Amino acid sequence: MGMGIIKITSTAKHKLKTKGCSGAAEYSPKKGHFAVYVGEMHKRYVIPLSTLNHPLFRDLLRRAEEEFGFDNSEGGLRIPCSQEYFEGLVLLISST
Numbered sequence: 001m002g003m004g005i006i007k008i009t010s011t012a013k014h015k016l017k018t019k020g021c022s023g024a025a026e027y028s029p030k031k032g033h034f035a036v037y038v039g040e041m042h043k044r045y046v047i048p049l050s051t052l053n054h055p056l057f058r059d060l061l062r063r064a065e066e067e068f069g070f071d072n073s074e075g076g077l078r079i080p081c082s083q084e085y086f087e088g089l090v091l092l093i094s095s096t
Helices: 021-026 047-055 055-068 082-096
Strands: 017-019 031-038 042-047 076-079
Touching: 042 047, 042 082, 047 055, 047 082, 055 076, 055 082
Parallel strands: 031 076
Antiparallel strands: 017 042, 031 042
């Protein structure tokens, strides 16, 4: 995909809330957050809605539209990048 990998520490990874895809339908994100599915394993991440305002995240949404279209038959918003890249991007966005 041409995206670089952003390395983050294990402590920083714990700042992101994650859940496996299998139990995703059993709970909803808390108010002010939304869920996305990332990577080949469709790992579920719950992130703040404010993330939507960042240009880098908007770019990911455009890529998701290009790759997956608006077909939601598999459920959830899928993001076309690696988990490592996504985690680094969200941490970068949250620190600005």
